[in-house]
Amino acid sequence: MSSPTPATGARSSRLALLVVGLCWLVVLFDGLDMFIYGSVLPHMLETKALGIDPGKAGDIGSYATFGMLIGALSSGTISDWAGRKKTIVVSTAVFSLASAVCAVAGTLGVFSLGRFLAGLGLGGLLPSAITLVSEYAPRGRGALIVGSLMTAHQAGGIVAGFVALWTGDWRVSFWICVIPLFVGVPLAVRYLPESLTFLQAKGRTEEARALADRYGVTAPDATPGEKRPAGTERWSAVAALFRGGLWVQTLFFWMASFGGLLLVYGVSQWLPSMMRAAGYDLGSSLGFVIVINLGGIVGMLIGGRLTDRFGGARIGAIWFGATAVGVYLLSVHMPLAVTYLVVFLTGLFLFSAQAMIYATVAARSDDDNRATAVGWTSGMGRFGAVFGPWLGGQLLATGSTTTGFTVFAAAGVFSLIFIGLTGLPSVKRPTDRDAAHPVSATG
Incomplete structure (x- = not known):
């Protein structure tokens, strides 16, 4: 080209x-x-x-x-x-x-x-x-x-x-x-x-060429590799995640993703209510939503850079550990300014920690099964996303906000352990890399 x-x-x-x-x-x-x-x-x-x-x-x-x-x-x-x-x-x-x-x-x-x-x-x-x-x-x-x-x-x-x-x-x-x-x-x-790649894969080459000409870009060549694999091939790609001893690494990533999305969705939904129950007024409780997401933006911008340099398993473990500490500290009634700082730092680590799981999975996958590996890691994590909001409701119903924060902090430790285990030499393949691939924390 x-x-x-x-x-x-x-x-x-x-x-x-x-x-x-x-x-x-x-x-x-x-x-x-x-x-x-x-x-x-x-x-x-x-x-x-x-x-x-x-x-x-x-x-x-x-x-x-x-x-x-x-x-x-x-x-x-x-x-x-x-x-x-x-x-x-x-x-x-x-x-x-x-x-x-x-x-x-x-x-x-x-x-x-x-x-x-x-x-x-x-x-x-x-x-x-x-x-x-x-x-x-x-x-x-x-x-x-x-x-x-x-x-x-x-x-x-x-x-x-x-x-x-x-x-x-x-x-x-x-x-x-x-x-x-x-x-x-x-x-x-x-x-x-529309995606030029999609149009070419569907054989709509005239539409792809017209769109490319309109914006002055080069349309991608239509190649068989750009078409989505048939159903049996998709299942073969899933089965490949368990071959040659990879099943241990795959399960560790799935477990880490379960705990990570349990944290993301549980804390996202219940933070205002739990802080309200902990004695903060309604305005402050809603302010925490704003601050934790500000932290999330900062975390997304810096997390990938550190992952590029030091590896996703290592940084992911540190990030989940920091998230666990931050969530647990929220059970302690501190001065409002200090609480806002803790909430900001918790958001910085919380949302980008889950992204590092996907980044590490993507980096260790081959080109022909990367989407499958990341997709199934995300899919298994979604069960944590379903469980987290329900769990938060049950914990808040007990009237003990300390217990709620402690349980969510434990989920951070849970993910820390499993993402850390994926970094062990006995789990990684010799060709595995930990370079960052950009993906969503809620994907």
């Missing part, structure tokens, strides 16, 4: 910025919708809205993450069949409309249905957005592009905290989460280009 002319390179960069900008916007909305439930939950529990209590609230959180499990596992197949763009548009529309269901819900059952439907859309959006921006990233800047996209999710959590503070009403907050239907969806339909 010939090198692009300066004009072509400039137009290619503008195309990448267009794709990243639009995907960043919809991922921001994804983060807003994911974090809004935890942000409004303290108010819902205080007013007993729809007859909710801590136990039922935990169940509802698990319904949403179960929907995300289904959405995440099916998004790859749907995206390869219908296209990245359509999957992104439909996923955004689904979680936006689901927020409208929550806003008008007259019973807890209808509200629960709304959160489950939102989970389907939330789970389907992020993998497709990551795939699309990766395919349009300029050569040599994939890590920068995907890392930048991941900050949108934590930014959405910050917006969720401000929305809950500003509205003071859970129904209004969920109505605000319908805005993506009227902003993100039309913009994506009008301006977001």
Whole structure:
């Protein structure tokens, strides 16, 4: 392939910025919708809205993450069949409309249905957005592009905290989460280009050529390797994760991912309520949502750099250990300024620690089974994402916030042990590497 002319390179960069900008916007909305439930939950529990209590609230959180499990596992197949763009548009529309269901819900059952439907859309959006921006990233800047996209999710959590503070009403907050239907969806339909790789793989070469000409880029060659493998081949790729002694490493990664996503979703949903129960006022409790996500953005930006230099297993273990310490310290009633600092540092380690699991899996995988390895590690972790919100509800229902923080801290130690074990020479293959690959903490 010939090198692009300066004009072509400039137009290619503008195309990448267009794709990243639009995907960043919809991922921001994804983060807003994911974090809004935890942000409004303290108010819902205080007013007993729809007859909710801590136990039922935990169940509802698990319904949403179960929907995300289904959405995440099916998004790859749907995206390869219908296209990245359509999957992104439909996923955004689904979680936006689901927020409208929550806003008008007259019973807890209808509200629960709304959160489950939102989970389907939330789970389907992020993998497709990551795939699309990766395919349009300029050569040599994939890590920068995907890392930048991941900050949108934590930014959405910050917006969720401000929305809950500003509205003071859970129904209004969920109505605000319908805005993506009227902003993100039309913009994506009008301006977001389809993946050139997808078009070529589907044999739609004329569409791919026209799109490439419009933006002054070179369309990728249609090669058999770009097509998604058939069903039997997919299962062969899964079986390859257990061959030649790899089953130990695979199971260790799955266990670490289970504990990591249990932490991410459990703490994300229950932090405001647990801090409220610990004696902080409502404003401070919602402020913690904003601060922990600010920490998450910083952690995403620096975690990958350290992983590149020192290896994912080593840094991941340190990160999970720091997360466990931070979560446990939140059970101690400290001066407000100190608490904000601890929350910020906990967010810095919490969200990027899970990303390091995926980074290490991706780095140790071969080119032909990397997507399978990361996808199944994420899928197994999703069971922790389902369990975490339910567990938080049961713990809060006991009335002991100290126990809740201690249990979540233990989950951090659990993941520390298993990600650390993957770094042992007896577990790693001689050819294994630990270089970072940019992936989502909630993927």
